Amino acid sequence: MKKILIGILVVLMALSPIYSASGFVITLGEATDANSAWKNSVMNYFKSNTDKNITNATTKVITASEVNLISQNISGTTYKPSEIVSCALVDLSYTSGIKVVVDTSKIYLVTPKMYENALKSTGINNGYVVVTSPVSATGESALAGVLKSYEIAVGTPIPDNAKKAATQEIYTQSSIANQTNQSADNIAILFEKVQNEVQNKNLTDVTQIQTIVVNVANNMNINLTEQQAQQIATSLSNAQQAQGSLTDFKNSLQNATQTASQSTGILNQIWTYLQSLFTYLQGMTGQ
DSSP: OHHHHHHHHHHHHHHHHHHHTTTEEEEEEHHHHTOHHHHHHHHHHHHHTOSSOGGGSEEEEEOHHHHHHHHHHHHOOOOOGGGOOOEEEEETTOOSSEEEEEOTTTBOSOOHHHHHHHHHTTTOOOEEEEEEOSSOBOSSTHHHHHHHHHHHHHTSOOOHHHHHHHHHHHHHHHHHHHHHTOOHHHHHHHHHHHHHHHHHHTOOOHHHHHHHHHHHHHHTTOOOOHHHHHHHHHHHHHHHHGGGGOHHHHHHHHHHHHHHHHHHHHHHHHHHHHHHHHHHHHHHHTO
16 A cells, blocks of 8 residues: 555656646746745745745746846836745646736736736736736836746746836836826726727827827726826827737747647546546445
8 A cells, every 4th residue: 555655756746847838937026035034035925826836837047137038218217126026826737817916015007907908918818817926016126037937837938028018117107006096906907998999900109099098097087197097098009019920939828828728638637537546445445
């Protein structure tokens, strides 16, 4: 009986890295990675928000230079290595759209819906995403880690123009929320509604998009200045213009998602079978 149990454990240990790591990635801000207490805190949070073994995830460190490359000209901020603390987990085996979990005890500005909008701008429509930080953070720079996680999970880079458009969208949503005293979620819903219409009609003209922004904002009782409406329209125009460069990434994402989903299904079937076998053997031996 002991030999059989050992055999079952060996099979599970051998199969887990093969199947459960597929499409499963964690990115750590370089400041967090360099601080063992911070890193442990973040990994524990990830562990509590996934049913997978996080030791099987592909792990990558995100540096200040990587964040600045995309966001510096948009945010006007140059991040230092000590400021890159946000971390992300991405699991492609989740196929029911995009689900974003944000650690609101640490991330105080960017909401799940804001991340979701930005991800859709890069052609991402599915996956399970978790964002956290060991210390208080806006969550704006965390998008670089989320996008990097997707690139690693998919195995195909996201074009820089699409990453910059998504980053601009995050910062624009945050800025408009602050300027209007609206909740971040309200502004994110405004972006989502306009974004859907822009994508459905494949609009890139800023003036046309601005008209949609004004109409949607009025229907939501959100007062925008002309400058704010134009800022939103410009952001969504840039995102739509980037769609043409995303064909390869979208195709790779679809393939990687299918692989991750199938791998998870296979592992679950094997686990169920081994559990049944173990129960049967227990009954046979009377233990």
